[in-house]
Amino acid sequence: MKQYIPTPSPHTHGSLSVARIMLTVWLALLPASLYAIYLFGWPVLNLLLLTAATALLAEAATLWLAGKDIRRGIGDGSGLLTAWLLAMTLPPWAPWWIAVVGALFAVVVGKQVFGGIGQNLFNPAMLGRVALLIAFPLEMTTWVSPQPLFSAAAPGFLDSLTITFIGVPNIDALSGATVLGQMKTDLGRGVPLEAILPGMFTLQQGAVGEMRGSLGETSALLILGGGLFLLLRRLITWHIPVAMLGSVALLSTLMHLIDPARYADAPLHLLSGGLMLGAFFIATDPVGSPSSPRGQLLFGAACGALIYIIRTWAGFPEGVAFAVLLMNAATPLIDHYLRPRIYGRDREGKPLDYSRGAFARRLERYQGRRP
């Protein structure tokens, strides 16, 4: 007699699926991506598409090697999202091989080698970016100035293909440092902030994005908008973004009050670099961040602190990628110690004791409310 296998409850389901989550996050990134295409021209589109294509091919290849179902593995959209986020942190006119190597590293080493989706310890996009940064520092720090689409200096589409695949001979003439990069070099030489910032950075530039930087660095406003969209759709929770932005704001305000000439204030820090992108899209990546609300607050705060420390005192001008990777490593520890309080138990895990202490008082207060 065939053993009847019962179907377990529940016999209904919510409407969310992994593919839907990934698609919605990608949609939230779209405004900033489109703006970046406008700001830096067609090469950006090449970069985005190239990174995405490489990532998908790499993922298909590794899934095939691992004997897993390729269609499901690609279909959940996580590879595409990783690639898109990686591309958003690349220099806009990066050559094609940067995109390819980055995507390969991110997908193969950052994700599939660990066991595929859900198993990676580190954020794959950040892993890819850091690998590129360390291996190819020159290409990764060549920030071209904005060449808005349809303006006189912007390259046409065919020219963009040349830029991406062959290179730009006079790229140095067109590029310069980002705000953070300039600050690091000049502050190191002892130049005070009042001399560095004018002409380099205004709040409006930072918010809207008409400045040098990677695709996700430029328009803080659009990224913030995308992030708020995700919050409203309940795809991310507020804990990590608020903690991260809050800790950067706090530290930068503190240091600015101590020495305004050396330490930039909070608005500059919040609007420059990849902080907004990191707070809403990168640090909130579910696989590498803690699962409990308290853990997420700690994670976000520590990420923010690390970012500020790296930006101000360490060797790199921008620290989002490093901070996120470091905190990814700490996530298992955070998850182990910071667990939510279970119903009917206290913070230590022991059953609630209503015979004495705070709970007894609560019980008495309740009983006292009876008529």
Next chain:
Amino acid sequence: MRLFRFKGGAHPDEHKVTTELPISRMPMPARLYLPLQQHIGAPAVPVVKVGERVLKGQLLAKASGPVSAPVHASTSGVVTAIDEFTAPHPSGLPVRSIVLEADGKEEWGDNIVPIDPFKLSPEEIAKRVGEAGIVGMGGAAFPAAVKLNLGSRQRIHTLIINGGECEPYLTCDDRLMQERPGPIIDGVLLMLKALNCERAFIAVENNKPAAQSALREACAAYPGIEVVGVPTRYPMGSEKQMIQTLTGLEVPAGGLGADIGVIVHNVATAYAVQEALRHGRPLISRIVTVSGGAIRTPANLEVPLGTLAEELVKFCGGLSETPQRQLLGGPMMGTSLPHLEVPIVKGSNGVLALSAAEMRLQPAPQPCIRCGRCVQACPVGLLPLEMAARARNGKVEEALDYGLMDCIACGTCSYVCPASIPLTQYFNFAKGELARKRSEAQKADRTRELARARQARLEREAEEKREAAARRKAEREAKKRAEQAAAEQEAAS
């Protein structure tokens, strides 16, 4: 009244299509199948024999032990068998049941006598509730008398009547509250007397405004009873979450509501208490919602206990299409049935036949992306993703460490999981593994004891043999010496 919010929860589509349909009486079927175990605790023991004629409301099986409940005849007729029959259980395994062939006369026994129950003492009330076979009608089926008796041991300051009915589709409690509020309030007053308690809250979810107003009208004369509207959120009807919502207090882990002075009873249980004490009628019928996309005409039926589910479906016009799933209970926690030939028992509140579309049938599960939605959804504050990962790898003790035994199996985590991971099944599996290990360990201990006892027995027997041999040897020697002595004496004389 100030309400508190419980953690997590979800809001599944309500599908309360039968909320406007009045209760219709299901005609008595030809045969009834009454399992001896329709409750939590020890199965009842039959007191009738095969072939015996019984009257409606007659005791068929008595409670065995302190946590048990009796079974009564839902109609008059002849007991044709006391045998194994399919249990309303996900396994489809059989349970010992009494098969009753109805004679169509519906003759009540003469023990069914209405009285004024408020003249009884609290202990008497609890005793009669137990004798009437009343168990928790919200689905838990815990013997109600045991709960009422807790009032004598502990100070109970609040009685909560659970009119939550948070499961989608089910409207049996809703209709009961709308159509029979008076008897329900009567039952509540009786329960208050049994518990020596003065305050009762009837908690009804806010998606049942008609029920709320009907009850408010019925209890207007009683200041100790208050109807409270609670937010519509699954699992509001869960006892622990209900207590938290109304009082802000949490039941201590491993404890009962009575430990903090609160007792919760389902609204249909209150109705059954009133039936039993005022009219003398034991628990022999209940309201059941038959609903779902595959049912031709959904309805709320008053069903004699022991009726087969397929009879209910037939009465509702049969199946309009082949259902994706047939359930007893609601879609969040109900049991899926292999077929509809299972009896309606005391805790069965719904028969659903769902199509694939309304079920949102999920594809095969994907790997966990650690999104944490299950953590946000869990009303108990557990970490379902961690527990499931450990259960999957066989590390059930670690899952226990994460709070496995606090899980109320509400299914909210599985409901929200975007990767369609069957989390609740992992936890049920893990709990089963722990139980299996415990029973295996007990068996191993028993085996060691038996083996040792056997060794002892063998040694004892060997010892006895040695002693017997030694004795015989001693006797032989004594005899030989005696013979020798006798021979010497003869030689001497």
Next chain:
Amino acid sequence: MHAIVALMVLGLFLGFLLGMAAKRFKVESDPLVEEIDALLPGTNCGQCGFPGCPAAAQAIAGGAAPVNVCPPGGRSLAEALAAKLGVSFDASAMEEGPAKLARVDESLCIGCVKCFRECPTDAIVGAPKQIHVVFAQACTGCGKCVEVCPTMCIEMFVPPTTLPEWRWPKPQNEVVARAA
């Protein structure tokens, strides 16, 4: 040059220390064997291939036998042994068939008491020339009675699962393999 010498000296010195520690702190007596023996059923049924439980305990402690060598002990015993030895053990890989019990076919039983004497837990009741019966709660499924019965009237059977014993099965694995 200095570095090479320094590291060499350091290495030798630390190696010497380790050697001394290994000799000095070595655990002489091995209570492990007794502890393992205490976990085993103690019925000496021989299904593991060793002559009795103490011998099996010795082998398990020494690593000559795997932790799942004892069939009556089942998965829970294997896991307990693995925990004691500190080795990892994949319980789900273990083929655990349902527990078997012995049953006497009463029509063939001649009452010779041979099985009665053989049973390590005294699970068979019956007197000479009387039908023997296996007391299911004491039977461990070791199968020794089957071997000695002269009329081959004892068989091993799988008792059907009853409702209280039923457990939820484990959900299917999530890694969806490529349809080969």
